[in-house]
Amino acid sequence: MNAAFMQPSRLATLKQLQCNIFQTSYNPQSLRTGAKYFRARLRGPSMMAYYPKTFDIAQITRQYRDLEIVNEDEEERFQDVLERKRRGKGAPKKAKSAADSRRLGKKR
Amino acid sequence: MPCARVIRDIKARKGVGANEIARRAYLMVARNQTLPTQVRLHAQMQLNTFGRYTRPTTVNNRCHETGRGRGVISEFGLSRFQFRIKALRGELPGVHKASW
Numbered sequence: 139m140n141a142a143f144m145q146p147s148r149l150a151t152l153k154q155l156q157c158n159i160f161q162t163s164y165n166p167q168s169l170r171t172g173a174k175y176f177r178a179r180l181r182g183p184s185m186m187a188y189y190p191k192t193f194d195i196a197q198i199t200r201q202y203r204d205l206e207i208v209n210e211d212e213e214e215r216f217q218d219v220l221e222r223k224r225r226g227k228g229a230p231k232k233a234k235s236a237a238d239s240r241r242l243g244k245k246r
Numbered sequence: 247m248p249c250a251r252v253i254r255d256i257k258a259r260k261g262v263g264a265n266e267i268a269r270r271a272y273l274m275v276a277r278n279q280t281l282p283t284q285v286r287l288h289a290q291m292q293l294n295t296f297g298r299y300t301r302p303t304t305v306n307n308r309c310h311e312t313g314r315g316r317g318v319i320s321e322f323g324l325s326r327f328q329f330r331i332k333a334l335r336g337e338l339p340g341v342h343k344a345s346w
Contacts, residue, residue, distance in 0.1 A: 172274035180270075182263030185305055188323070189256065192248075 252313040254299075255306055261299035269296060 150166060157164040165171065199207045222228055233239035248256075275281060275289035298304060308315050309325035317326040322338060333341045 169279040170277055171280060172276075172278035175270045175274040175277065178270075180266055181302055182259075182266040185259045185302070186263045188259065188307060189248075189252070190310055 249313040251315065252308055255308055258299040258304045258306075261297065262302050262305060265296060265300040266302075269293065269300060 153166070154164050156162075163171070195207075195209050196212065199209050199212075219228070272289045272293045276286050276293060278286065306315050307318055307320060307323065309318050309328055310323045311328040311332075312325055314325040314328075318324065319326060319329050322329055322332075324332065329338070332338050334343065336342075
């Protein structure tokens with residue numbers, strides 16, 4: 139029998155039955171169900187694995203404090219800062235008020 | 247120490263990974279036309295409360311070596327110039343300069 143001669147209501151029933159048999163959802167108005175957000179694979183894990191792992195001494199010294207690993211670059215930097223402070227070339231004191239501050243007192 | 251843009255990108259990647267499932271659930275509710283409008287609106291409001299670095303579109307594949315954000319060859323994760331340098335040095339297996 140040609141589908142063109144079938145009544146729309148009968149076609150709908152047929153479709154419904156078809157969905158029932160093949161276990162697909164019957165959605166005659168083609169409404170969006172948001173199923174695609176569940177169907178799509180999760181992209182987070184592959185995104186987090188993009189950059190290759192780098193060897194970070196600072197992180198390892200932080201992680202294993204009891205091993206007392208010496209980060210030589212950091213020690214050197216620290217010594218330089220101390221030396222600079224001794225010569226009066228350290229960072230200025232934090233401003234307590236707007237009047238002390240060089241930036242906040244300015245008119246902009 | 248990677249450059250600031252790479253650090254920002256790593257932050258975005260972590261944020262996306264941590265919030266992906268919750269975001270997907272809200273997206274599903276908000277885009278579902280079979281649910282009542284009030285529920286969908288509420289889900290959309292919840293989606294808007296997520297931070298900037300939880301959206302996958304804020305993630306940008308950058309060069310592993312230099313952190314450059316443009317001209318990155320995705321197969322190697324390197325910017326075009328770093329790719330050339332490494333290829334000529336023979337550090338990329340199977341890649342050699344074309345000659346015919």
